[in-house]
Structure formats: structure tokens, C-alpha cells
Amino acid sequence: MKEEKVFKDPVHKYIYVQDKTIWDLINTREFQRLRRIRQLGTSFLTFHGAEHSRFSHSLGVYEITRKIISQFERNRYEDWPQEERLLCLCAALLHDLGHGPFSHSIEKAFNTHHEEWSCRIVLGDTEVNEVLRRVSPDFPKHVAGVICKSYNKEIVVSLVSSQLDADRMDYLLRDAYFTGVNYGTFDLERILRVVRPYKGHIVVKESGMHAVEDYLMSRYQMYWQVYFHPVTRSAEILLQKIFQRAKHLFEEQYSFGFMLPPILSLLENRLTVDDYFLLDEAVMQTVLMFWCSEKDPVLADLCSRFLNRRLLKYTTMEKPSHALLQRVNSALLDAGFDPDSYLEVDFPSDQSYDIYRPGESDEKLPILLLDNKEGLTEISHKSDIVRSISGIHIGSYHLYYPEELLERMNQTEYTDVAELLNKRK
């Protein structure tokens, strides 16, 4: 490019684009579509500022990757494979390309996987694919390989996907910024200064251990304060219930009063890359809005609750017994609610977010410290604080139910259920 381009960004101040390929990728229709997918799904119903899109996050991941590589180049580290630069940048930019609207709920209800979709879009007949092919015919395959972690150089994969990757570093800072909580802030500039390539890994200089501790503590707090927030979970559960109900109705050959093509493909389980392009949050919200008038009362009610933010209430509890759940089921049925659509027991750590737990069967590459004698040690062996955090399994069970249950149910008959619900936090 003749001249570097910049984007104004609230988190990184500016995002610098220096390669024509990156510029062209940003301008593809598939990448622009990410403007229509919120980064945090339903979190905006808990934190009203969290309305930022995956578009801005993707630019942020790209920018952090660019900064790391540029530091590697400036210091002329021998262990850095310079020829991988553009591949890293493209994979960083495109890693979230396959996210659909409200991913967490959709993936659960329809068993889709956003990484798989990212690869399908990269490899399919798309503008993104065309731009990548201009680099070299094999380039789309390499990019897809990095995104799906099958690329054969760990050092490349780990920049985009590891326990200390550009993805997490950007989303912690960005989500903290847009929600307004200050738990997610850590010293990015310092971390950038202490990571380096070393024998095929990305490692951290031992003197940077405290900065990494701070990063991991921020992550820990963000998970519990933001990502696992029970109100956000309540909205996600509602969405899942909506999709399950729609799927059920579809399988029962219910005739929908309102339908849009990409949603139909989703229900038919035959989404193409072209359909997927149409599947954004605007379409999803539009369908939810018109379904508020569906003749199926359950679907209509669930959609209306979601749209007007009348979410399911929750109560915090120990792991519930089968007997107790049966009682709640009965109470719901007696009050006129179908438990399949109006009851959920949720345990946060079931979710796809992860806390740093080295040693567990975690697919993410761990954080390695490099000491003066050139030895590598997984960080929790050196840091008491990391060891402490990674051993903690907080999280209690939450039971979600419609607010009206308490009024409608027979409180004398269901004293046990009433007691459970009344002690709600």
C-alpha cells in the first residue's frame, strides 16, 4: 500500500493497516457482516454498553498480533519465522468470521461451530477466499489451518489461539471498556514487551511473570463478573428455549406465520455459506420480533420476553436433587408452564469459556516462562497466585424459571419450591 491506513479504536487508540491484503479482507462483504454480530451476544441486556460488534474485536485481535510481530521484527529474534507474518495477521483478523448471531445459544441449539464456519467461509466461494488466493493458491488453506489449529507450526497457532493469545487480550480489554467494568484491564504494553519467540513457542520472559498474573486475575474476574453473569445467562437460556421450540414446531410441521430464508435453512439444517452470510443479528431480531405474534403461544411468549427483556428469574442453590427438580417441574406444569420451555438448571463452568487450568484436558497451549538459564517452566509452577486461581472451582447452580410462577403456583402445596424460589439472590 502506498500509505498506511488507520482506524480509530477506543481500546488501542489506532489500528494500523499496512498490507493491501489486510485492507482488502476488511472490505469484503463477509468481514463487513461482522458489524452485524455483537461481540458479547446477550450481555448488552445486563451491561447496556456492551453493544460492540465482532467487527471491532476482530480488528483488535489483528492489531495486537501486528504489534507482537512488529516487536519480534524490531528485535530481530532469530526464532521468529518471518515468512509467517502475513499468515498470522490474516488468521488473527479472520478467526471469528464464522460467528453467527448469539453464537452461544445457536451453537447449543443447532450444534454448529463457529470455527468450522470460519474455515468454510475462508475456503468457500467468497470474497475473502478470493482475496486470500491472490497471495497464493494455498494461502486460504493455511489460514483455515491456523484458525482450526491444524497448521503445523505451533508458534503461528499460539499467537491466535493459546492461553495468552491476541484474541483473549483484545476481548478482555474491549469487553471491560464497553461494559464499563474495570476488572478486565491489565498492562498490555508490558505483556507485549515480555513475550518472545523461543524454539517454536511463544514464551514469556520470567521478569514478566507479574504482568501475566495480573492478566490472568483480570480474566478470572471478567469471567465471574461479566461472562457468567446470571442475567446474561438467563437471556442466553431464553434464546435456546426459543430455538428449541422453533425446531420442535418445525419438526411437527407447524406452519410459521413469519419466516425468513436463512432461518428456514437453519431449521432445515442445510445452511450454505450463502445462507450463512444472511444470518446476522438483524435478521434474528426481526424474526424474534415477528414471532411475538405467532399463534403458538409458547413461541410467542418466549420471544416477547426476550425482546422486551422480561427474562427468567433465577435462584442460586446447591446441586439440586432429582426429586427437587421433579417438584419444580410439577409446580410449573400446574401453573401452566411447559418445563421444557420455562425451566433450566445451569452451572456456569459447563460453558465454553475457560479458566486457566494447566494440566487439565484443555486444548489451549499453556503459558511458558523463560528464565535466565533458558529453561521453560509452565507458569503455575512458579506463580503461587496462578496456582491459586487455577485451582478454584467457584460457581453454584442457578435455577431459571418464569417470574409469574410464584404468583400462579399453589404455595401451600409447593412450600418446598416456594422456599427455594423465595431465597433468590
Added chain:
Amino acid sequence: MKEEKVFKDPVHKYIYVQDKTIWDLINTREFQRLRRIRQLGTSFLTFHGAEHSRFSHSLGVYEITRKIISQFERNRYEDWPQEERLLCLCAALLHDLGHGPFSHSIEKAFNTHHEEWSCRIVLGDTEVNEVLRRVSPDFPKHVAGVICKSYNKEIVVSLVSSQLDADRMDYLLRDAYFTGVNYGTFDLERILRVVRPYKGHIVVKESGMHAVEDYLMSRYQMYWQVYFHPVTRSAEILLQKIFQRAKHLFEEQYSFGFMLPPILSLLENRLTVDDYFLLDEAVMQTVLMFWCSEKDPVLADLCSRFLNRRLLKYTTMEKPSHALLQRVNSALLDAGFDPDSYLEVDFPSDQSYDIYRPGESDEKLPILLLDNKEGLTEISHKSDIVRSISGIHIGSYHLYYPEELLERMNQTEYTDVAELLNKRK
């Protein structure tokens, strides 16, 4: 309310709700709808962080108003009519209730007015109206009066709508925060300390003059850096062209391949409050997306340009002569573009944003300084800097056109046009 409720807000840290009425208003479906309308319309196409909604802005306006009133009460100012507290808070919260999707473009194309719609919603058969009526039967009318500036106490109106109102103070800070530019920041806390009620007006202690200067300079910069940004304008113009084309097609009884009910009502010019509820940005974007496949090539092309961010290019110029415009028209026609849909000459100050210009026929109440001898002076009489800013009429003409024009047109025939477009900034 038993206990005050809080919302986490990135701009004000927390938003405090202490009245049941406010809490209930926030939970109405009409207010929740504001989550689906972006605060800055098309600005997110220029500043990708600007994805925040009118919901968060409305809470912010409420919060600033609450802080001002709470300061008035704490200081027991005699000139403050305490009985107007709840009215002010409700009007502050609801003043933007009538905003539709991409208001600026829609209002221009369909001649609607958001303030009018705010009042229709407040007075109509809505959940908001019901909550307000619980305060007193006349209360909705009073709230509408404040929003439409017909309420008979200037002091109440001016908190919500004047040159130094809670609305502007919130949007400058909020838009600066979400775009990431730091032009819009000023010392809110200091301004809150220097405003006070005085003989029916809201005035500023003279010692606070510099803080107000700083606020006005921030506003000045925000207008030129953000609100009048030519790329944002380009997107707004594209939307207007889309709506004009759709209106034109509708009038010609074109049969749309895709249509949604509220859009139809809009085209038929018979929007009801119920239709209006459905008219959010999700619906609008969904229609734009499906119109990309309309058989009318102009509509399809314009929609696709908007959705995939292939905006019209612009060139900066002196006021163009009629002759020159005719030449551009011809060049467009020869290149196969309908000038009605692909050409626009724009002059920023035509727009609805306003710069502080005391004395001009501005409906907004001016800023008054209160000196030690209890005299009131309009600020530009005391502040050189305000006088300087308010006298400035920057702004040049921008001519918007499709990027392909340069390639497609006959450059030998249209050397004058080519020269004009080539010197583009």
C-alpha cells in the same frame, strides 16, 4: 422503591434509579426498543466503536439530570421548584423515545419528526403512558409538554433542552467514549457544580465560565470531527437515496420482492404507534439486506453498497456552479448512473446539528452567566473564545458520487469533471 437500583455505565460509572416510576419506565417495551436503535446512526461505518444505542444515551441523560437536581436539593436553592423533580427525570429519560432507525435519513426522506413521535408514544396507548398515568392523569401530558418544549416553566424545559442541557452533555461524553476520539471530553463534574436555578432559568456561576468554554470547544470539535464526518454523511446520503428510490418505486406501484409490515406503513405514510414500535434498526437492516436481491437494479445496487460499506466517494469543493453540476449530471448519465440516486451535493451546516450561535433564530435557550452582583449575561458577551467559535462558519461543499464513475466516464470529454473528482481529498 425499597432499595436504589444501579446500572453499570461506562460513561457515568453508575446510573442510579431511586424512583419506582423511572424503574417501570425503563422496563416498558417502548423504552427497551431504544436498545435496537443506534445513537449515532451511520457513524459506526466511520468509527467502528460507535455502536452504542439510544437506550444507553437515554439513561445517561436521565442520570445527568438526576445529578443536577440532586445538587439543587442538597444546596436547598430556593429558586428550584422541587415539585418538578419527577417530571424532569421522566422527560429526560423519554425525550428520545420517538427516534426511529437511522433517524436523520428517515426524517429527511419521509418528513417525520422524532420529537413528535416521542410525544405520540407518551400520549398513546402504550406501556409508557400507563406508567406515567399512575403518577397522575395529567402527567403524560406534562411529560410530552417538556419534550416538545411547550411546558410553561422554562427551568424545567431547559434542563432537558437548551444550549447546556443534560442531552448534549451526555451525548458529547458518550459519543467521544464510544468512537474513541478524545475531543468530546470536558469536566462534567465541574459544570454540575456551577449550574444553578435562578429566577426561572438555569444559569452558570461566572466562575464556571472556563468550564463552559471547554464544553463548547469540545462540542465544536465533535461536530467537525465526528458528526459532520464526510464518510458518515456519505452513508446517510446513501440511505436517503435508498428510501427515496423505494418511495419512488412504491409510488410507481413497483411490486417489491421483499417487504415487511412497518416498512410498508412507512411507504404508505400511515405509520401508527404500533407500527412505529416495530420500526427498529434490525427490521431496517433486514429489509436492506433482502433488497440487495430486488429486481430493480438501482435499489438492489444502493442497498448492497450500504450493507457492504461501499459508500459513495466525495470531493471537497467551493460552492459548485449550476453549470458544473450539469456537467457532472451528464457524465453520470453517460456512465449509466441515474443522478437522482447517485449524486449529492452536501453542505454540512444544512444539517440538524447546531453550533452555538446566540442571537440567531435558534430555538435552544442560550447560556447565561450569573455574576456576583446577581446580573445575568449571555456567555458570548463575556467570553472571547465563545464569541470566536460561534462566529465561525466552516464547512465546505462535498460532492458525493459512485467510485466507478471515474473509470466509466469518458475522461477526454469530461476533463473538467475528471479534474474535480481527481483532486479529492
Added chain:
Amino acid sequence: MKEEKVFKDPVHKYIYVQDKTIWDLINTREFQRLRRIRQLGTSFLTFHGAEHSRFSHSLGVYEITRKIISQFERNRYEDWPQEERLLCLCAALLHDLGHGPFSHSIEKAFNTHHEEWSCRIVLGDTEVNEVLRRVSPDFPKHVAGVICKSYNKEIVVSLVSSQLDADRMDYLLRDAYFTGVNYGTFDLERILRVVRPYKGHIVVKESGMHAVEDYLMSRYQMYWQVYFHPVTRSAEILLQKIFQRAKHLFEEQYSFGFMLPPILSLLENRLTVDDYFLLDEAVMQTVLMFWCSEKDPVLADLCSRFLNRRLLKYTTMEKPSHALLQRVNSALLDAGFDPDSYLEVDFPSDQSYDIYRPGESDEKLPILLLDNKEGLTEISHKSDIVRSISGIHIGSYHLYYPEELLERMNQTEYTDVAELLNKRK
């Protein structure tokens, strides 16, 4: 006061003074003296921004206390003894009044205690005492009682001095701000919202547990990143060595080439309140500067090292054996350095800063959570993260020595010492 006064403060934005007594206290010569004592002693030699004074910190502690009490009053909590307001504010403002220059080093070398001096100044013939007596004859005694923790109401003492007191909350935020590290930031506004008076204690609503965790994690990081920083410690040790040498010379009746009255009183161990007023960092630095030319070469050299920031180097190690220390001693002596003045083994947790360790013989009141059933629980029983942090005893031994040692000593004779020093971090 006719009108509230404000101070612009970088940490709290503004500090509000609403009581004549507070205003008068700030204007006493004893309180103004705090402008001449740095908050963080020698830390400015590590973090050059850390040049802020105890004056600004004292205002900050006052402001946080004011905010807490004002929240108590606004919510009309019955368990809050309203009559104690002014006492709390005065104690908060004055609690650090007795700090001398470079307190940590001076207190160690001369066995003084700043809290004791705070009380002597409050009770002595001072302007502060005069202002306090105007409130009531017993008032100075009550203020001294709160500062020295002998006052008979725990709730009053704990606002100023406990594990979650206004003192710590201000210094973490302030020290983070001025050093520029971002470890010390936590959500003050949220903590202020969740503390409340309860049966004679200051407690935290259980829902505020995560905010307190975040505060304790910040504190943990600040201790290891800032307060225990080995370079800062090196400067403190150098000062101690200087004072010890001066004391030794004084006891040996050495005739000082330069002396100032308050330093003489300090050496003679007969400091009066009047002398103490003169003992600020300007005087101390002036003496250190002129002592660079003392004829005693050790004193002159130590002072010159401190002033020109040629600090002792350090090496990190396991707890050193007596034999090893003897070897280092010999190496120093052979190289011409008196070990008493040029060698120190330091272990951070020996210091007066403390980490949250409930249960240990800690004089600070612990943090209590108040649950919905009105039960009180010490926080580490509910929070895994607090339990984890409080169990950690990091900290390694540091051996401080003059940089020249390595060059000057016989490396063949002292291979063990050379090896120890060469592996320095």
C-alpha cells in the same frame, strides 16, 4: 461555612470541604508541612512519577471517609452514630500528621513511630490542637484516640484503620496513579456502595464480595510491584545506613562539618514537637547534600550515592547461611568496605506493610461480609480467591552490596561470593 470549598484532585476529581473545622485544619502550619513529605518515601527513585506528598494523600483519605459517611447519612442507616461524623473526618485528615521525612528509614534508625507523633501534634501546643479545641475541650483527645486506635467505638476506628479503610483505599488508587502502574485500580464507587454500618462494625454486603476481592488483589499486586520493589528497598537501606553512620559518628563525638538544628535534635534523641515541625524532606535532603562533603569518607560516600542515585546493587537468593554471610563480609572488608555500612540482607515481609492475613496476630480489623440472613462472616471463609492470596508467602531474600565490590574483590579467592553476585537478576 457559607459555601463548600473544593480542591482539584487527580484521583477523586474533586475533594469537597463542607466544615469550617476541616478547612481550618488544612490551613494549619502542621498540616501544610505534609506538602514537604513524600507519600512514598524513596519510591520516586524507582518510579519517577511517585513524587506526590502526604498532603494530597491525607486529603484523599478525608474525601473517601466523607463519601462513606455521606452515603450512610443519605440512607439513614440506624447503626451509624451520626454524632461521630466530624470526629471521623478529622481523624481521617490528620492520621498521617506525624510522618517525618522518609519515615520507614528514620523510624528504623531512630525508633520513632509516626502514629505516636501524630498524637503528640494533635495534643501538643500546635495550631491543629487549637482548631480542634474550638470544637470542644475533649475533642483533640478523641481525635488522638481514633488515630491511636484506643477510641472506644470500633466503628469509628475502622473507617480510618482496618483492612478496608479509607487510608488504604486512597493510597492504592493514588500510588497507582502517580507511579503509573495500573495494578492498584479497583472500583472505589462500588465498594462505597456496599459498605455499611452494622452493630458497631463496618461491614460489606455479601453481593459486594467480588469488588472486595478485586481490591485485595490490587493490594497484593501493589505490594509486590511497587511497595516491596527491590530498588526502592535499596534506597531505603542506603538511608538507614546513612542515619546509622551519623548516629555512630555523633556518639563518637565526631564533629560534623554541616549540621541543622532538627537533625541534631534527632541525633540527640530529644525531638520536641517544635523540632519535628522543622523536620521535613527539604531539610533532610539539604543535610544529605552537604554531608557529601563531610570528612568522614563513609558518610560522605553514602550520602553521595543516595543523592546521585548510585544505589546498592542486589542479588536474589534463598535464605543465606551464616557461613556465606561471613564470606561476603570478608570480601567486603578486603575490598575496603565496612560491612556495617555497605551490606544488608533484606526480606520483604519483615516490613511494616501487610498483606491480608486474617487470623494472624494482625492489629487491623478484618473484613466482614453481611449476608441476607444478617449473618457476619470473615471474607476469607467465603472467598476462595481471598483465601488463596492470604495464604501466599512469596518473597525471597535480597542481598544488597556496593556495585564496585565485584571489580575490587579478589575473584579467585572469593569464587563463591562472585558466583552469588553474578547471578543477580
Added chain:
Amino acid sequence: MKEEKVFKDPVHKYIYVQDKTIWDLINTREFQRLRRIRQLGTSFLTFHGAEHSRFSHSLGVYEITRKIISQFERNRYEDWPQEERLLCLCAALLHDLGHGPFSHSIEKAFNTHHEEWSCRIVLGDTEVNEVLRRVSPDFPKHVAGVICKSYNKEIVVSLVSSQLDADRMDYLLRDAYFTGVNYGTFDLERILRVVRPYKGHIVVKESGMHAVEDYLMSRYQMYWQVYFHPVTRSAEILLQKIFQRAKHLFEEQYSFGFMLPPILSLLENRLTVDDYFLLDEAVMQTVLMFWCSEKDPVLADLCSRFLNRRLLKYTTMEKPSHALLQRVNSALLDAGFDPDSYLEVDFPSDQSYDIYRPGESDEKLPILLLDNKEGLTEISHKSDIVRSISGIHIGSYHLYYPEELLERMNQTEYTDVAELLNKRK
């Protein structure tokens, strides 16, 4: 250097040192002395956070210069003379080396000039000179040349000293940070991106005009809100009065009860570079403190006022007539105050700070915009806002006098004076 070194800095996050020469300069005793000189002189008496030193500012100026040059090198601008890099960095770092304690007051009272002293230190028998000579024998002379603006390449001088130099950019940001006012913040990163070397000048790309406007507006506000603050001026005036009195007493052969060598040299007007090294704010404050007990009552009283912050009061007024001043003089004399020591009429723009006024006999190089056609234009020809600001001559006269005057003077005799003083702001 083997490895780049960093300083943690609150304003720039980190300051990067990559050259051994810079590292060695920072560690000289003359540069370390700047830790003992406050950046803003007496401003800490108005803004208690403003306790930062010239040491941290000097590092900041160096860092901004380093960033600008590094951008020039990254873009391989041909107009940038690469061989001047180290010279620029050294001059940036050392430009304030000659500042004494409370420079403004001292320079006025003793007619010294800090730039001259910077050069004397650079050229004298100092550690700084020694480090610079290691680069080349002529190097100290070149550095002094840049500092005193006699060096023959404008482009080098203008980085350190022009209307848009690293010096001003750092002090605006730094002073805003430490005082806590937010007037001084502007988008440094954007300005760094739009400056470039062009035909021997440092110029600004035209598209960066708004960023420069914002910088100039920040500067404007900082001057009026911070640098010209009447309370700060009051403290400066008091210091001048103290120095004048001391000089007068010295000339009268008054025998001082307390004296320190560098102060004596100052009074004798025979300061050497060695004396100058000793002349820091600690020494100055120590002298002021002990002079509180001088037998000359005027000197003792003035010093005590300064030290305990009992500053002169002020009244704002139109330019006072000679007759009126005579009346104030008489009133002072009658009340027992020597007008020479207790009265001052001050007009801010007399001061050494400057506002951007292109065209006036200003030694600072103006700001040039570079347009697409490679033309250079002084910014006020293109920017209405700059033209507006630079034309403004605000500033009113302030008359400073002792607070006790009003009580002590005969109000019936001096009704005119009483009226003047009573209307004080």
C-alpha cells in the same frame, strides 16, 4: 546497549532508552538533580497534585522526540537528516538542565536565564559534558547550540523548540495529568502521525489540522486555568518579594541568622556551575524555613507566609491608575506594611509563557501545514479557530496585597481602597 531499558511513566506509559549515551546522561548527577526541582514551581500550592519534577518532564520530552524520529525513520522520509538523531535526543533530554528552584521567581529577582545555565552545564566541567564528549569532542557544543537555538539546522531546533515541539507536548499532557485538570489532553498519537520533515522544516499534513487545533485549544485553556492561575501567581510574587528583600538586606550588609553557601553565591551574584548544582528546591525551602526566624521582621514574615501558605490575596480590576495605586500604597504604609514587599500589580501576559500568536515578534517557529500540492501555509491562515484564539488578549489586572490590610486599615479614610479590595473575586 545490549538491551533497551524502560522507565514506567504515567503519561507515556513507558519511556524507552535505546542508546548508551542517553542512559549515561540520565545517570549523571546534574540530570539527577532535576528530581529536586518541581516542574511547575509554586503551582502545587494551587493544585496539590502538581508535585512532579523536571526530571520526569525531561524524560517525557526525550520520549516524544524519540517517537517522532522513530516514525520518520520507519517511513524513510528523505527530508529527515538521519545523522542528527542522537543530537536531537540529547538536546531534548537536556534542554531544561539549567532550571533552578522556582525558576520564574528566581529568574526575575536575580536576572538569570535557565537556557543559559543549561548550556553552561553542558559545556562546563560536568558529568554531562563528559558523557557527551565521548560521542565526539564537538558534541557538547552542538547540544548547547540546539538548546540555545543557534544550531544551524532549523529542523533539529524545531523538534525541541517551536510552537509544536516535544517540550510543549509533554508539559501540557504531564501538567494536566498531575494537576488533575483535563484541559491539557489532546491526541498525541495523532499528532505524531501527521508531523513530518519537509525541506528543512517540521511540518504538519493538512489533514492533521484539527488535531493541531485541539492541541492549541488545550494549550490556551491550560494557560488560563493552570499556568496563569492567580493563586499560583500570588505564590510566585511572594517568592520574588522574599528574594528582593533578601537581596536588599544583603546589599545593606545585614547579617543573616541563617545562610547556606549556594544562596550566598546567588546573592553575591557569582554562581558557579558547582554552586548551581547545589541550588535545588530542598536547599531553597530549607533557607525559607529557617528565615522564618530571621530578626528582620519583613523577611521572616514573608517566608512564613510562603511556607505555611498564607499567600497574598488578590482583587481583579481594570488597569489601575497611578493615583489609585498611590492610595493603596498609603493605605499599606498606614497599616504598617512596606509596599515594596507587600504590594504587586500583575498582568498575566507579561509572563514568559506564550500563547500562539503568529506574526508577533515571537522567537518560536510557527506551525506550517503541508497540503497535497506540497504547499506550506502557516496554520492560522487555514484555521478559523486558530485565528480566533491567537487574536484573543484576555487577562485582567490583579492587585495582590496582604489579607490583614482590610482589618488594619482605616476604612473611613480609605473607602476607595476598601471598595476595590472588597469586590475581590
